[in-house]
Structure formats: structure tokens, C-alpha cells
Amino acid sequence: MNDDSLQRILQLLADGQFHSGQELGEILNLSRTAVWKQLQKLEGLGISLESIKGKGYRLPDGLDLLNAGYIESQLSPDASKLLRELDIHTVIDSTNNYVMQQAMNHENGYVYLAEQQTAGKGRRGRHWISPFGKNIYLSLLWNFNGAAALEGLSLAVGVVIAEALGQLGIAGIQLKWPNDVLWRQRKLAGILLEMTGDPAGLCQVVVGIGINVSMPKSSALAIDQPWVDVETIQTETNLDREVSRNDLVATLLSHLLPLLHHYADQKFIAYRERWESLNIFADQTVELHTAKSVVTGRMLGVDASGALRLRTEEGETLFHGGEVSLRGAP
Incomplete structure (x- = not known):
């Protein structure tokens, strides 16, 4: 999917305008058959391609390709x-x-x-x-x-x-x-x-x-x-x-x-x-789901290392690492 011809066709069609098969072939130095094969790949990418006889091909919404x-x-x-x-x-x-x-x-x-x-x-x-x-x-x-x-x-x-x-x-x-x-x-x-x-x-x-x-x-x-x-x-x-x-x-x-x-x-x-200042759950009661349990507590923020600070029934507790996910409690 990363071949140069496909990338160049995408760049040409990114403007959302009609381009004929002949035009695409001449610019890319490809036969009409080769152009058609490249265009067929677009469907596999989930890209909607419009084709109208006498006008050519276009991407109706264009593409904002990375540059x-x-x-x-x-x-x-x-x-x-x-x-x-x-x-x-x-x-x-x-x-x-x-x-x-x-x-x-x-x-x-x-x-x-x-x-x-x-x-x-x-x-x-x-x-x-x-x-x-x-x-x-x-x-x-x-x-x-x-x-x-x-x-x-x-x-x-x-x-x-x-x-x-x-x-x-x-x-x-x-x-x-x-x-x-x-x-x-x-x-x-x-x-x-x-x-x-x-x-x-x-x-x-x-x-x-x-x-x-x-x-x-x-x-x-x-x-x-x-x-x-x-x-x-x-x-x-x-x-x-x-x-x-x-x-x-x-x-x-x-x-x-x-x-x-x-x-x-x-x-x-x-x-x-x-x-x-951006903490969405600041000072709210939350549920913390770990691999082994669910902990309920009040969100106190994070410490200097980024660990989560929760006020639970046992007092303030720190939670580390990527094994936890946060969900707002009812």
C-alpha cells in the first residue's frame, strides 16, 4: 500500500476535483490499466471514489494529506x-x-x-x-x-x-x-x-x-x-x-x-x-478499576511523580502505572 504510484494518485486526487484516467496516466507515466488498478486500491483503504464517464475520477470530499x-x-x-x-x-x-x-x-x-x-x-x-x-x-x-x-x-x-x-x-x-x-x-x-x-x-x-x-x-x-x-x-x-x-x-x-x-x-x-488545572475529576468521587479490584475514593489529584492520589476509607492512597483506568462514579 505504500508504493509511490498510489501515494502520487492520492496527492493528485486530494483536491476533490475530477481527473481523467488519461490525465492521471500521463502525469504518473502509467497505462490506463495500471491507473485503474491503483484506483481499485482506494476501496481497500475505505476511501470513497466517484467515477463519471467523460469526466473522470474524484474524491468527493477531497483529502487533507499529511505533508x-x-x-x-x-x-x-x-x-x-x-x-x-x-x-x-x-x-x-x-x-x-x-x-x-x-x-x-x-x-x-x-x-x-x-x-x-x-x-x-x-x-x-x-x-x-x-x-x-x-x-x-x-x-x-x-x-x-x-x-x-x-x-x-x-x-x-x-x-x-x-x-x-x-x-x-x-x-x-x-x-x-x-x-x-x-x-x-x-x-x-x-x-x-x-x-x-x-x-x-x-x-x-x-x-x-x-x-x-x-x-x-x-x-x-x-x-x-x-x-x-x-x-x-x-x-x-x-x-x-x-x-x-x-x-x-x-x-x-x-x-x-x-x-x-x-x-x-x-x-x-x-x-x-x-x-x-486540567483534571476532569478534580475533587470528585470516582471509581478506580484495577486488574484485581474496584476502589472508590475522592480524587485528590496527583503527586510529584504523576501517581494518582485518592482519599479512600483507609485514607490517602497512591496508585501507579498503566494497569488502572478511571471511571466517574455515579
């Missing part, structure tokens, strides 16, 4: 210095899987994006719905000296996602411990951190981020929780600025790369107050 050159041109000066490589593929099983497999071959600041994932991953083995060309599926590689340096990192990443969205005019973002980004009680984005290497020495961390931008309703049927996308937020808030996926990626990386660069020195304490 590495544009993204790099929009980075902040600090982020631009920290970016080592920006790799964009058409279809992959999972951006996190790919970067984990390639971790030893890349330096800090390697960013991998895909137009579609066939096996996108959420927390605790959940499937992350990843339709073609509609959302953000991003993984970023960074090296750390020991797993202890990662304490609270997923929470800090949530903070900079919220701040990047705010910079683009999307207000009202809240965070749910440990790694969900929400808007009006609906999930907008998720974070998945995975590590390889030596937990006591040099280790490679992959920061995976999925953001719903323009989720097709047909794809959303498989989502088992309240969700929202950037497009819906723009409509519900009458936001007059259209946020493209490329602008969103550039703004996100402008916040995320400096965070990772300084995190080993700054640690989560530098982000704790900002996280607390």
Missing part, C-alpha cells in the same frame, strides 16, 4: 532543531509497533506518521480506530537513561497536547488520569507510551499519540465510549478557524519535542500544576 515539508516549515525554532527525521507512510499496522521495531536504528526526535493504521493500539490492548486520512496517528522516539526518568511522562504529554490544541483555538480541553484527552466529557485523544531497551540503563521510549480530527461516522460505530473530533468541536463552538491535520501536527511537535528534550531534568513536577 512533511509543510509540517517541518511550521515548527518552532526549538522544535526544528530537535527533529531528526519525519517519516510519513500511507498505511501501517501500528505506528508504535513500527517505531518500536526500529528504535535501535534512529536517534532522539524520530517522528513517524501514517495516514491509516490497520492495527492501531490504545491502552490495555484496546484497538484504536484509525480511518484513512482523517485523524492523527503519530509516534515519536526518545532515549532516556533508566525507566525512572519516565515517571509522569504520559501526564506531561497530555498537558502539551491540551496546550497545543489551545494554541489552535480549541479551548475547554480536560485530562483524565493517566492518559486521556477529553472535551466536554468525550474522548478526543489518547496517549500510549511503550519502552524498549534496558530499564536500568539506556532505554528507548515511543510516545504514541492518536487525535480524532474528522472521524467518519461509519468508522466511529466501533468506538465503545463517548468521543469527539476536532471537526465537531469547531462546529459546536462556532470556531471560525479551520484546523488542518498538518497544522495540528506541527503545533503538537513544537510543544512535544522540547518537552522530551528537557524532561529528564525537569521531570513531571514542572507540569504537575498545569495537569491539575
Whole structure:
């Protein structure tokens, strides 16, 4: 699916206008039959292709394809210095899987994006719905000296996602411990951190981020929780600025790369107050589901390492790690 001809056809059709088979063949230096075979692949990607005799082919809604050159041109000066490589593929099983497999071959600041994932991953083995060309599926590689340096990192990443969205005019973002980004009680984005290497020495961390931008309703049927996308937020808030996926990626990386660069020195304490200000369950009674039990308590916030603080019948208790998920209690 990642062959050059398919990518070039997508780029030509992205404008939403009609293009004849002859025109496509001449531009791509392909026969009409070869063009037709490439167009047939679009159906497998879930892309709606319109064909009218005498006019040609078009994608009725067009496509907002990712563009590495544009993204790099929009980075902040600090982020631009920290970016080592920006790799964009058409279809992959999972951006996190790919970067984990390639971790030893890349330096800090390697960013991998895909137009579609066939096996996108959420927390605790959940499937992350990843339709073609509609959302953000991003993984970023960074090296750390020991797993202890990662304490609270997923929470800090949530903070900079919220701040990047705010910079683009999307207000009202809240965070749910440990790694969900929400808007009006609906999930907008998720974070998945995975590590390889030596937990006591040099280790490679992959920061995976999925953001719903323009989720097709047909794809959303498989989502088992309240969700929202950037497009819906723009409509519900009458936001007059259209946020493209490329602008969103550039703004996100402008916040995320400096965070990772300084995190080993700054640690989560530098982000704790900002996280607390975005805590969706602050001072509320909640249920905490662990692998073994359900704990009810009042949300007190997080400690300096990012651990969850709950006031239970036994007093204040701390909860760590990715084996827990938070649900609002009735």
C-alpha cells in the first residue's frame, strides 16, 4: 500500500476535483490499466471514489494529506532543531509497533506518521480506530537513561497536547488520569507510551499519540465510549478557524519535542500544576478499576511523580502505572 504510484494518485486526487484516467496516466507515466488498478486500491483503504464517464475520477470530499515539508516549515525554532527525521507512510499496522521495531536504528526526535493504521493500539490492548486520512496517528522516539526518568511522562504529554490544541483555538480541553484527552466529557485523544531497551540503563521510549480530527461516522460505530473530533468541536463552538491535520501536527511537535528534550531534568513536577488545572475529576468521587479490584475514593489529584492520589476509607492512597483506568462514579 505504500508504493509511490498510489501515494502520487492520492496527492493528485486530494483536491476533490475530477481527473481523467488519461490525465492521471500521463502525469504518473502509467497505462490506463495500471491507473485503474491503483484506483481499485482506494476501496481497500475505505476511501470513497466517484467515477463519471467523460469526466473522470474524484474524491468527493477531497483529502487533507499529511505533508512533511509543510509540517517541518511550521515548527518552532526549538522544535526544528530537535527533529531528526519525519517519516510519513500511507498505511501501517501500528505506528508504535513500527517505531518500536526500529528504535535501535534512529536517534532522539524520530517522528513517524501514517495516514491509516490497520492495527492501531490504545491502552490495555484496546484497538484504536484509525480511518484513512482523517485523524492523527503519530509516534515519536526518545532515549532516556533508566525507566525512572519516565515517571509522569504520559501526564506531561497530555498537558502539551491540551496546550497545543489551545494554541489552535480549541479551548475547554480536560485530562483524565493517566492518559486521556477529553472535551466536554468525550474522548478526543489518547496517549500510549511503550519502552524498549534496558530499564536500568539506556532505554528507548515511543510516545504514541492518536487525535480524532474528522472521524467518519461509519468508522466511529466501533468506538465503545463517548468521543469527539476536532471537526465537531469547531462546529459546536462556532470556531471560525479551520484546523488542518498538518497544522495540528506541527503545533503538537513544537510543544512535544522540547518537552522530551528537557524532561529528564525537569521531570513531571514542572507540569504537575498545569495537569491539575486540567483534571476532569478534580475533587470528585470516582471509581478506580484495577486488574484485581474496584476502589472508590475522592480524587485528590496527583503527586510529584504523576501517581494518582485518592482519599479512600483507609485514607490517602497512591496508585501507579498503566494497569488502572478511571471511571466517574455515579
